[in-house]
Amino acid sequence: MEFAPEGPMAIPMWVNGHAFLTVGQAFFDVTNPATGEAIRRVPLCSAGEAAEAVAAARKAQPGWAAMGMPARRVCLAALAEALDRYTGHFAKLLTQECGFDDVTATAEVGAAVAALSGAGVGETGVFGLVLDASRPLAAAAENLAPALLAGATVVVKPSPRAPSAVFALCELTARCEWPAGVVNLLQGDTAAIDGLCAAGIDRLVYAGNAALGVQVGAMAEAAGTAFEMKPL
Numbered sequence: 001m002e003f004a005p006e007g008p009m010a011i012p013m014w015v016n017g018h019a020f021l022t023v024g025q026a027f028f029d030v031t032n033p034a035t036g037e038a039i040r041r042v043p044l045c046s047a048g049e050a051a052e053a054v055a056a057a058r059k060a061q062p063g064w065a066a067m068g069m070p071a072r073r074v075c076l077a078a079l080a081e082a083l084d085r086y087t088g089h090f091a092k093l094l095t096q097e098c099g100f101d102d103v104t105a106t107a108e109v110g111a112a113v114a115a116l117s118g119a120g121v122g123e124t125g126v127f128g129l130v131l132d133a134s135r136p137l138a139a140a141a142e143n144l145a146p147a148l149l150a151g152a153t154v155v156v157k158p159s160p161r162a163p164s165a166v167f168a169l170c171e172l173t174a175r176c177e178w179p180a181g182v183v184n185l186l187q188g189d190t191a192a193i194d195g196l197c198a199a200g201i202d203r204l205v206y207a208g209n210a211a212l213g214v215q216v217g218a219m220a221e222a223a224g225t226a227f228e229m230k231p232l
Helices: 048-067 069-083 088-099 102-117 136-150 163-174 188-199 210-223
Strands: 013-015 016-022 025-032 037-043 126-131 152-159 184-186 203-207 228-230
Touching: 013 048, 013 163, 016 048, 037 088, 048 126, 048 152, 048 184, 069 088, 069 102, 069 136, 069 163, 088 102, 088 136, 088 163, 102 136, 126 136, 126 188, 136 152, 136 163, 136 203, 136 228, 152 188, 163 184, 163 203, 188 203, 188 210, 203 210, 210 228
Parallel strands: 126 152, 126 203, 152 184, 203 228
Antiparallel strands: 013 016, 013 184, 025 037
């Protein structure tokens, strides 16, 4: 992927423990809802990029599961502590992309910290998580944490309207020395979701607006992929 010297900064994928640059040329402009200004952009990924992300998650899953739940809980606690330290940074990203005021943005980060700190045990495997832009960070943490604690690995597909906080959370896993490939991020829209299903994930989870969830569920059903819609 070529990055023009002018224009908003591109937010790439996150695969196998590092930023992953694609060769696609199509982008989605991320705008500040308060001003209408294009502040960032994301690549619109599809099947090839989805396969890369799922392959990284699949490769990492046995080792992550073998670590044992106490070690995985330590990883989640370290991530929660780091996220709490960077509350101001994450709140700024949420304010810029979601139009939250300072109180709402800070509360969103706090909800994510609480979810990472107090997770119950979910299902293991390799799963895809699709998010809308309504609670991008908190919904990510609330759905990631139980699965990660159980030994699952994941590919997250955030809304192209609010990608930055989730990308920054992926970066934070590397700073906390998580194993590469446990958490991966795929940018894009419907083609990226189709790509996740085609790449052979064990299940697809959607957290967000119910109307959009129906569309995502239909895509999963068409591909024969197990699907779950989580309420916000």
